[in-house]
Amino acid sequence: MARAKLQYVCRECGAVSPKWSGQCGDCGAWNSMEELQPSAAAQGPRSGGYAGEAARITRLGDLPAADIPRISTGISELDRSLGGGLVTGSVVLIGGDPGIGKSTLLLQVLALLPAEQTLYVTGEESAQQVSLRGHRLGLDVSGLRLLTETQVENVIATAERERPLVLVVDSIQTLYTAALQSAPGSVSQVRESAASLVRLAKQRGITVILVGHVTKDGQIAGPRVLEHMVDTVLYFEGDPGGRYRMLRAVKNRFGAVNELGVFAMQEDGLKPVANPSAIFLSRHSRPVSGSVVMVTREGTRPLLVEVQALVAESHAPQPRRVTLGLEQNRLIMLLAVLSRHGAIALFDQDVFINVVGGVRVSETAADLPMLVAALSSLRDRPLGLDLVCFGEIGLSGEVRPVPNGEERLSEAAKHGLTRAIIPAGNRIRKRIDGMEILPVEHLSDALDLL
Structure with a gap:
């Protein structure tokens, strides 16, 4: 009987190799190749379906359209x-x-x-x-x-x-x-x-x-x-x-x-x-610079979070760009847009961005709040405790709409926020009591409002 050959499998991506190597050739992970025993390599997928009976074709139209219990x-x-x-x-x-x-x-x-x-x-x-x-x-x-x-x-x-x-x-x-x-x-x-x-x-x-x-x-x-x-x-x-x-x-x-x-x-x-929104808001006793409230959307519900920024003079050859809870590369891109279309250069400033509470925001609606908070910290100008904003910013400086704008505004109104800077594409028809909505089409329009 021929001796079964050893195989090696990557624990990161599952790729199989006939010999061991320090780096996986498929995913590039280092020191991830593990020995796969001959019995495991020779063992194929088990026969039989999940129901333990012969396979048969089912028409989807014959299945009842009932809710999943x-x-x-x-x-x-x-x-x-x-x-x-x-x-x-x-x-x-x-x-x-x-x-x-x-x-x-x-x-x-x-x-x-x-x-x-x-x-x-x-x-x-x-x-x-x-x-x-x-x-x-x-x-x-x-x-x-x-x-x-x-x-x-x-x-x-x-x-x-x-x-x-x-x-x-x-x-x-x-x-x-x-x-x-x-x-x-x-x-x-x-x-x-x-x-x-x-x-x-x-x-x-x-x-x-x-x-x-x-x-x-x-x-x-x-x-x-x-x-x-x-x-x-x-x-x-x-x-x-x-x-x-x-x-x-x-x-x-x-x-x-x-x-x-x-x-x-x-x-x-x-x-x-x-009420998760309440734990992610600092509720300062007085307005502070570098802080703004945004409405993000996690799954099916809107969530209010506070975005904080600190802009300080840099003494290093390469200014630092640090984000916690947001994407760092997106901050670098937005600062370039601010320099090109807002005439505000931060090439000699360290910029630190943080989302309060440890929540991670991955959607593009955080673009406008990041720049608004950074500008507030740069000028040392508080924005007020009643302001909320959200919106995506393109490379040409336009403020693009984000999904479910009306639900975001309703959630902000429930927590007592009375002013909202939103993309013009998210302008709503019906009025929200007690809230002043300020739609903007370009980054320069938002800077003028601030």
Whole structure:
């Protein structure tokens, strides 16, 4: 019998190579090639469909157009991130930094659901440690069904016998399958263990929640294909030492992407924040320079955040451009637009931009607030506590409209803001009581208003 040849797989992108190299030839990652055992390389995809029956063609017109039934977790912000709750037979992957609250949140969810409908599989902690956490949080975990196991075949056998409605696995990197010889946490073990649990969820209609470790770059550890296999991917954001946590949906087959749930870490666990806009606004006692309120949109809801800027004289050959919560390259581009179309050059100034509260804003509606805050800091001119602005800025200096402008203005009016600088394309027909709307078409128009 010919000896099986070893193969090497990249833990970042899953590319397979016949020999080891220091850098992956596909994704360019360094020191990411791991040995793939011959048994794993020779093992092909398992036969059979999810339903365990012969494949047949289905016409979409024959399927009923009914809403997807969901299971409420009992935590409003988690339901929002999931798109309305857990979907039967779906697989959810939750990632985040160590100590940010992944296990705490899931233990709270299981304590709120009927005990006979849940099963908690832990491969990192003992039963005593889980019990101590539950009592420390003040949860009623006396009826919680707990399984301390790391072999995926035993986990599936127990789930087949107990038939829980919700299965939590903490974490996927600790599981291994006896069919492979590699160590738990390797690319092949994580991929095969996750595939087995996905098959279990689809066959038996069990909702599976997986906890995933993250790398130093903030990505889910293991092969990138892991995020493609599951239905929903949630990431915890925020400082583990801070008070607030943000749970963002970066993938959701049953809801809106980029939906954001906000929690406050307290002694008795993570508590949902009913009004997130209030925690992201400083509410200064008097107007200060370099601060402006903008309305961003996270998923399906508008959110008020405060953008702060500090512009100071630079004594270095290359002025610094630093952003926290925003894209740095976009700030560099906007400062060039300000110099070209606003006749305000900051080539000899350090510019620091920060979004209060640690929230990350990725949409282009933050363009106008960034320049407005930077100009306020440069001139040391406060803008007032009642001003809100949003808008995208093009390379020719035009202020472009952003989606859902009317909803953004309504949210700002609810929090007592009375003046709004918005793109002319977001001009609304009906009047909002108590708010003065100032539409602008070009960056120069906004500078004139300021």
